[in-house]
Amino acid sequence: MKNSKKRKLTSHNSGVVGIVATVLLIGLIITFVGILQTVHVPNWLKQKEAQHMNEVQTQFTQLKYTVDMLSLFGEPVSLTNYITLGSEELPILNIGRTYDTLEILSDNFMITVSNATDSFSSTTSDILYSSKNSHFVDQVLCLEAGTLILSQPPSSILLGQPLFSITNFTNVSLWLYNIAGLEGKSFVSGYGTYVLSNEYINRTTHSITEVTHINITTEFPEAWADFFNSSAFVNSGLSYSMTVGNETLDIEYNISLGNFIIEVIDIRSQLAIWKY
Amino acid sequence: MKKIKKKNNRKKSSSIAVTSVLETLLLLSMTVGFFTILYISVFSFSFSQIPPAVQILGTTSENLDIILYHRGGEPLSIDSSIVLTIENNRTDLILGDFLDNTSKLDSLWSMGESLIIPCLLSEDQHGEILIIDSERNVMVFHGYV
Numbered sequence: 001m002k003n004s005k006k007r008k009l010t011s012h013n014s015g016v017v018g019i020v021a022t023v024l025l026i027g028l029i030i031t032f033v034g035i036l037q038t039v040h041v042p043n044w045l046k047q048k049e050a051q052h053m054n055e056v057q058t059q060f061t062q063l064k065y066t067v068d069m070l071s072l073f074g075e076p077v078s079l080t081n082y083i084t085l086g087s088e089e090l091p092i093l094n095i096g097r098t099y100d101t102l103e104i105l106s107d108n109f110m111i112t113v114s115n116a117t118d119s120f121s122s123t124t125s126d127i128l129y130s131s132k133n134s135h136f137v138d139q140v141l142c143l144e145a146g147t148l149i150l151s152q153p154p155s156s157i158l159l160g161q162p163l164f165s166i167t168n169f170t171n172v173s174l175w176l177y178n179i180a181g182l183e184g185k186s187f188v189s190g191y192g193t194y195v196l197s198n199e200y201i202n203r204t205t206h207s208i209t210e211v212t213h214i215n216i217t218t219e220f221p222e223a224w225a226d227f228f229n230s231s232a233f234v235n236s237g238l239s240y241s242m243t244v245g246n247e248t249l250d251i252e253y254n255i256s257l258g259n260f261i262i263e264v265i266d267i268r269s270q271l272a273i274w275k276y
Numbered sequence: 277m278k279k280i281k282k283k284n285n286r287k288k289s290s291s292i293a294v295t296s297v298l299e300t301l302l303l304l305s306m307t308v309g310f311f312t313i314l315y316i317s318v319f320s321f322s323f324s325q326i327p328p329a330v331q332i333l334g335t336t337s338e339n340l341d342i343i344l345y346h347r348g349g350e351p352l353s354i355d356s357s358i359v360l361t362i363e364n365n366r367t368d369l370i371l372g373d374f375l376d377n378t379s380k381l382d383s384l385w386s387m388g389e390s391l392i393i394p395c396l397l398s399e400d401q402h403g404e405i406l407i408i409d410s411e412r413n414v415m416v417f418h419g420y421v
Contacts, residue, residue, distance in 0.1 A: 016296070016299060016300060016303070020303050020307065023307055024307060024310075027307070027311050031311070031314060031315070043326045046326075046329065047326065047329065050329035050349065053348075053349075136329060136349075136350075137349065137350055139348065150347075150348050150387075152348060152386070152387045155386060155387045155388040155389075156388065157347065157348065157387060157388045222388060
């Protein structure tokens with residue numbers, strides 16, 4: 001009798017231990033997954049998105065280089081660039097995929113160069129990448145009239161200046177790209193590597209003398225101010241006053257620029273969606 | 277005799293039941309207590325030790341001012357510290373002291389804003405710069421000028 005009671009008691013105890021062990025294990029697993037999801041995963045995703053931003057920045061510098069080369073060669077050929085939209089999801093956990101946009105915005109930039117009696121205006125388009133990050137700060141990369149701009153709204157900085165030269169201190173030559181997108185092939189949104197082909201079309205030279213005033217209408221006036229404040233312009237010895245507005249930049253020269261040449265390069269761009 | 281034996285058995289079995297209930301309660305309270313301690317200790321610990329993703333460019337001007345330029349990424353608090361070492365002499369500086377008033381308005385050092393540290397260098401001298409984010413206590417920039 002005594003032996004059978006002891007056996008019963010022992011088996012009952014081991015049953016409780018098993019339940020407690022299970023509860024403890026489940027608790028540990030929930031705690032571990034909770035910490036992983038709430039703390040580590042957002043940090044990993046932020047790092048991944050920051051890396052993707054660097055990758056797109058590099059791709060845009062290649063895009064600028066390509067368009068610069070197309071303009072300098074002046075040959076009617078089409079060159080292709082690749083832009084990666086969206087960052088990959090985390091392996092195993094399968095979360096964190098993002099989707100970005102790439103578009104060719106028409107008539108988004110205007111420059112007006114004027115002297116006392118005459119003026120010249122040119123309007124161009126932008127190639128614009130917008131990130132849709134979930135953890136890292138959203139960034140916009142833009143190739144505008146040959147200038148490479150990085151923007152974290154409301155601020156923008158200059159990453160690459162347009163082709164230009166200053167000779168005899170006051171003769172300025174500025175190359176501007178008039179990028180035209182093909183209808184129906186100027187916007188993509190999604191995830192993956194997209195093809196952007198650019199073709200040189202034409203080059204037109206405009207010249208205006210005794211320039212005293214430059215007005216720019218753009219979404220990124222700070223970046224353009226960086227360009228006109230760059231050492232080449234400052235070292236030309238000309239004194240000027242600059243007003244940076246919300247979407248405008250005004251530059252007033254005290255002494256007129258001798259000869260201002262604007263080379264307008266027509267480029268046709270399309271986001272190559274081959275099927276239609 | 278039989279009756280007495282039965283009574284003893286009942287007493288023993290009821291005491292066993294009480295013991296197991298007490299056991300369970302004790303173990304449950306221990307488990308709850310243990311996870312409460314674990315939860316409090318784990319979640320009060322800062323895991324944000326990954327440095328903020330920020331691009332900073334360091335250079336010097338003609339008159340040997342040290343210029344640090346925020347080239348994109350996450351903004352940094354103006355309370356962050358700059359450790360400048362010139363020929364083994366360490367100087368601790370506060371980031372916000374070298375920003376202009378307009379940049380300081382949002383209490384952050386953001387993209388496109390420059391820090392200008394007036395000339396602490398002499399010619400042919402090099403300085404080592406560390407920027408330490410005050411919020412996370414991690415190094416975000418290490419460079420030489």
